[in-house]
Amino acid sequence: MALMDFIKKQFIDIIQWTEEGDGTLAWRFPMRDMEIQNGGTLVVRESQMAIFVNEGQVADVFTPGTYKLTTQTLPVLTYLKNWDKLFESPFKSDVYFFSTRQQIDQKWGTPQPITIRDKDFGAVRLRAFGNYAFRIADPKLFHTEISGTREMYPVADLEGQLRGLVLQNISNAIAGSGLPFLDLAANQVMFADALTKELAPIFAKLGILIESLTVQNVSLPEELQKILDQKIGMGMVGNDMGKFMQYQTAQAIPKFAEASGGGGGIAGDAMGLGAGVALGQVLAQNLQQGLQTPVAPAAAAAAQAAAAPLGVKPEDVMATLEKLGDLKSKGILTQEEFDAKKAELLKKLV
Numbered sequence: 001m002a003l004m005d006f007i008k009k010q011f012i013d014i015i016q017w018t019e020e021g022d023g024t025l026a027w028r029f030p031m032r033d034m035e036i037q038n039g040g041t042l043v044v045r046e047s048q049m050a051i052f053v054n055e056g057q058v059a060d061v062f063t064p065g066t067y068k069l070t071t072q073t074l075p076v077l078t079y080l081k082n083w084d085k086l087f088e089s090p091f092k093s094d095v096y097f098f099s100t101r102q103q104i105d106q107k108w109g110t111p112q113p114i115t116i117r118d119k120d121f122g123a124v125r126l127r128a129f130g131n132y133a134f135r136i137a138d139p140k141l142f143h144t145e146i147s148g149t150r151e152m153y154p155v156a157d158l159e160g161q162l163r164g165l166v167l168q169n170i171s172n173a174i175a176g177s178g179l180p181f182l183d184l185a186a187n188q189v190m191f192a193d194a195l196t197k198e199l200a201p202i203f204a205k206l207g208i209l210i211e212s213l214t215v216q217n218v219s220l221p222e223e224l225q226k227i228l229d230q231k232i233g234m235g236m237v238g239n240d241m242g243k244f245m246q247y248q249t250a251q252a253i254p255k256f257a258e259a260s261g262g263g264g265g266i267a268g269d270a271m272g273l274g275a276g277v278a279l280g281q282v283l284a285q286n287l288q289q290g291l292q293t294p295v296a297p298a299a300a301a302a303a304q305a306a307a308a309p310l311g312v313k314p315e316d317v318m319a320t321l322e323k324l325g326d327l328k329s330k331g332i333l334t335q336e337e338f339d340a341k342k343a344e345l346l347k348k349l350v
Contacts, residue, residue, distance in 0.1 A: 047101035142207030
């Protein structure tokens with residue numbers, strides 16, 4: 001009876017894995033009640049590696065190639081089973097295949113802005129996103145740490161963990177690069193290199209090699225981007241406050257026209273436009289005078305009287321004061337400059 005049971009057993013002559021589709025990192029060869037015939041063939045294709053696991057222990061690791069399974073090609077397994085070199089009986093062991101090709105276009109990104117220290121701004125909340133590619137470099141470590149005894153382990157089960165590791169180490173990478181935000185945004189390759197260097201030893205603990213990483217965008221939240229744009233604008237005009245006020249006034253003209261023309265049609269629009277232009281000219285001249293060498297009081301009064309528009313509306317003056325207050329809160333105007341211009345505008349209401 002024992003002889004008949006032995007004859008009925010199924011022996012495996014060829015062990016191989018032909019991958020179907022994308023996204024599988026590890027796959028267990030289906031053994032069931034079948035046993036591997038001594039002298040059978042193991043085929044490990046390029047972009048694959050295989051391991052034999054016997055009674056919970058990783059016995060042997062195979063790189064790409066074709067192997068005849070004997071005691072010579074299974075030295076560790078032979079040692080574990082205490083076989084001598086002349087054995088001819090079948091044996092049973094779990095065989096796992098691993099895909100070692102690159103898993104490309106893995107996305108990463110910051111769902112919420114992260115706060116970092118910055119040389120120029122003190123602290124910055126930024127967003128970033130890109131992609132990366134990885135491969136299994138150590139199948140034994142990947143088996144023991146990640147995939148285990150599962151029949152199949154897909155990329156989808158790992159990508160969330162890897163993405164979290166990327167996000168967790170962004171701050172360290174930025175600090176390690178030593179770049180301020182403006183240089184960081186302009187040199188995304190250097191940022192990517194710093195992040196890759198930070199992630200390499202962490203991925204290696206999982207048996208994974210990070211092949212490449214790209215940073216496709218680095219940006220600020222909308223409210224901080226507006227402040228940065230204004231700072232850049234100030235850098236372009238330098239100390240010429242007259243030009244800056246003319247630029248600010250030009251932006252405010254549509255608001256003046258909308259407020260003044262709400263019930264007056266074309267005529268109201270024209271009046272609002274004229275008031276906006278006139279106030280812009282006055283503010284530009286007054287600010288520029290404040291930054292230049294003071295002139296004689298009589299000459300300054302004459303210049304202001306010549307430049308002052310006729311019939312300036314109180315609401316227009318108040319709107320201009322609010323704009324000056326906003327410039328002061330952002331550090332563009334000093335308290336002294338603001339007080340001086342406030343006093344000049346309030347005189348026009350008398």
